Amino acid sequence: MPLARISVPAALPAGKTRKLADAVHDGLVATCNVPLKDRFQLISVFESRCMIIDRNFPDVNRTSEASIVEILFLEGRSVAQKTALFQHVAAGAIEAGFVGDDIMIVLSENAPRDWSLGCGRSYGRNHAPDGSASTGSRQ
Amino acid sequence: MPLARISVPAALPAGKTRKLADAVHDGLVATCNVPLKDRFQLISVFESRCMIIDRNFPDVNRTSEASIVEILFLEGRSVAQKTALFQHVAAGAIEAGFVGDDIMIVLSENAPRDWSLGCGRSYGRNHAPDGSASTGSRQ
Amino acid sequence: MPLARISVPAALPAGKTRKLADAVHDGLVATCNVPLKDRFQLISVFESRCMIIDRNFPDVNRTSEASIVEILFLEGRSVAQKTALFQHVAAGAIEAGFVGDDIMIVLSENAPRDWSLGCGRSYGRNHAPDGSASTGSRQ
Numbered sequence: 001m002p003l004a005r006i007s008v009p010a011a012l013p014a015g016k017t018r019k020l021a022d023a024v025h026d027g028l029v030a031t032c033n034v035p036l037k038d039r040f041q042l043i044s045v046f047e048s049r050c051m052i053i054d055r056n057f058p059d060v061n062r063t064s065e066a067s068i069v070e071i072l073f074l075e076g077r078s079v080a081q082k083t084a085l086f087q088h089v090a091a092g093a094i095e096a097g098f099v100g101d102d103i104m105i106v107l108s109e110n111a112p113r114d115w116s117l118g119c120g121r122s123y124g125r126n127h128a129p130d131g132s133a134s135t136g137s138r139q
Numbered sequence: 140m141p142l143a144r145i146s147v148p149a150a151l152p153a154g155k156t157r158k159l160a161d162a163v164h165d166g167l168v169a170t171c172n173v174p175l176k177d178r179f180q181l182i183s184v185f186e187s188r189c190m191i192i193d194r195n196f197p198d199v200n201r202t203s204e205a206s207i208v209e210i211l212f213l214e215g216r217s218v219a220q221k222t223a224l225f226q227h228v229a230a231g232a233i234e235a236g237f238v239g240d241d242i243m244i245v246l247s248e249n250a251p252r253d254w255s256l257g258c259g260r261s262y263g264r265n266h267a268p269d270g271s272a273s274t275g276s277r278q
Numbered sequence: 279m280p281l282a283r284i285s286v287p288a289a290l291p292a293g294k295t296r297k298l299a300d301a302v303h304d305g306l307v308a309t310c311n312v313p314l315k316d317r318f319q320l321i322s323v324f325e326s327r328c329m330i331i332d333r334n335f336p337d338v339n340r341t342s343e344a345s346i347v348e349i350l351f352l353e354g355r356s357v358a359q360k361t362a363l364f365q366h367v368a369a370g371a372i373e374a375g376f377v378g379d380d381i382m383i384v385l386s387e388n389a390p391r392d393w394s395l396g397c398g399r400s401y402g403r404n405h406a407p408d409g410s411a412s413t414g415s416r417q
Contacts, residue, residue, distance in 0.1 A: 003346065003384055007181050014327065021330060037335040040382070042285050042346065043328035049153065050182035052160060057176040060257035068142065068181065070211075072348075072384065079252045083261045090259025100258035104179070106142055106211065107253035113357045114385035118338035119378035120368025122361045146320050188292065189321035191299060196315040199396035207281065207320065209350075218391045222400045229398025239397035243318070245281055245350065246392035 001115050001123065002028055002073035004041045009051055012065050016097060017043060023092025024069055031084040032077055053104075060101035068104045075109040082107060140254050140262065141167055141212035143180045148190055151204050155236060156182060162231025163208055170223040171216055192243075199240035207243045214248040221246060279393050279401065280306055280351035282319045287329055290343050294375060295321060301370025302347055309362040310355055331382075338379035346382045353387040360385060 004024050008017050021041050028034040048064070055062045069089065077085075086105055093103045113124035143163050147156050160180050167173040187203070194201045208228065216224075225244055232242045252263035282302050286295050299319050306312040326342070333340045347367065355363075364383055371381045391402030 001384070003348070018327070035335065037332045039330060039332045039335070040346065041330040042322075042324060043330070044181075044183070044322070044324075045328070046181060046183075049157070050184070052178060052180040052182070054176045054178045057174065057178070058256060062257065068179065070142070072386065079261075079263065082252050082263075086255035086261050087259040090255070090257075102257070103255070103259070104257060105255040106140070106249070108211065108247065108249050108386065109253075110384070110386050113360050114387075116364035116368070116381070116383040117336060118340065118368075118380070118382060120365040120381070122357075122364050124357065124360075183320075183322070185320060185322075188296070189323070191317060191319040191321070193315045193317045196313065196317070197395060201396070207318065209281070218400075218402065221391050221402075225394035225400050226398040229394070229396075241396070242394070242398070243396060244394040245279070245388070247350065247386065247388050248392075 001038060001040065001117060002032075002034060002071050004028075004072075005070040006041060006043045007051065007068040007070075008043065008045055009064060009066070010045050010047050012045075012067065016065075017045075019096035020067060020069070020093050020098065020103075023089050023096060024071070026092050027085050027088035028071070028073075030088050032073070032081050034073075061099075062101050063099050065098060066102040066104070067098075068106065070106045070108070072108045072110065075111060077109075140177060140179065140256060141171075141173060141210050143167075143211075144209040145180060145182045146190065146207040146209075147182065147184055148203060148205070149184050149186050151184075151206065155204075156184075158235035159206060159208070159232050159237065159242075162228050162235060163210070165231050166224050166227035167210070167212075169227050171212070171220050173212075200238075201240050202238055204237060205241040205243070206237075207245065209245045209247070211247045211249065214250060216248075279316060279318065279395060280310075280312060280349050282306075282350075283348040284319060284321045285329065285346040285348075286321065286323055287342060287344065288323050288325050290323075290345065294343075295323075297374035298345060298347070298371050298376065298381075301367050301374060302349070304370050305363050305366035306349070306351075308366050310351070310359050312351075339377075340379050341377055343376060344380040344382070345376075346384065348384045348386070350386045350388065353389060355387075
């Protein structure tokens with residue numbers, strides 16, 4: 001929580017994939033109040049025939065390293081936070097050698113009551129008793 | 140955007156998988172105002188022990204080619220559009236040799252502000268400035 | 279419907295993975311009115327470098343068997359049902375030999391109109407004609 005799914009092409013070197021994963025988490029920490037240790041990421045590697053991505057839609061130029069980052073996290077982040085998240089993740093990826101256009105990011109949301117981080121305990125019940133996302137630190 | 144995840148059994152020939160992916164995108168273009176080039180698909184292949192699918196629930200007859208199509212796209216499509224999408228995708232799959240009952244489709248939604256299609260730019264900010272999904276062409 | 283995605287480490291024995299999948303479905307049946315045959319699960323196996331999971335956040339102790347269960351199902355379950363689901367799945371996993379802290383569960387929701395279980399038929403149209411999730415048995 002957040003849970004990030006990072007889909008990369010098989011051609012991408014493992015070291016670069018890891019740097020993308022780092023950029024994703026750094027972005028969440030820097031812009032969305034996610035604690036540093038609150039890191040949950042699943043990385044999937046796709047053969048090119050299994051990753052059908054338009055090279056130019058809508059106004060970008062993707063390469064064979066085009067990757068897709070999906071993040072599921074708590075509802076309540078502002079448009080400004082999401083915009084900053086996109087910029088931060090892309091900047092980190094560019095620093096790691098990616099072309100900025102190769103980083104696609106997609107966000108989905110749920111609520112505290114939708115997470116159990118272990119042992120069957122409800123996150124909403126244990127960490128956000130009212131079940132709302134309106135508490136201070138969102139994760 | 141949309142982002143489609145297509146999960147198929149290992150037994151399915153690659154050519155048939157591609158035709159299913161084509162049917163999914165054709166359906167989105169035909170029924171949901173998705174631009175032709177707005178294609179983003181991830182295909183995952185599952186061993187049979189990793190794809191646990193009831194053969195008959197609720198009133199269908201699935202075969203060993205049963206596949207699952209998940210589509211994440213912008214909120215705002217009508218029930219009629221979704222119904223037409225289901226029909227269109229299934230019809231395309233049947234034309235490609237699938238049994239209609241083998242095509243399960245699941246939709247999830249988010250908002251323009253939840254997408255960055257490249258370079259850290261927010262789709263909501265650049266393409267739908269008010270952050271709503273009420274613009275003409277949804278993707 | 280529900281659709282469960284179960285992500286496990288490559289080190290986990292296949293038999294134990296299956297028991298986790300069973301625990302997930304048993305939990306849905308026991309707590310969320312899901313029919314026994316309404317089972318749709320996708321299991322993905324990750325190399326350790328592709329599954330980046332903090333060992334201790336927020337207050338647990340995960341092992342190398344830490345797994346992530348994502349469930350997409352119909353909106354409308356109560357907090358009490360979700361809490362009971364978490365407890366039931368974790369209890370089943372513990373019975374199968376897991377450490378409770380190794381079971382992370384994440385829920386997402388959609389509506390009856392977002393599902394087609396086969397042949398292009400809309401679930402909302404065929405099984406919940408008003409398109410709402412307020413019918414008796416939710417799946």
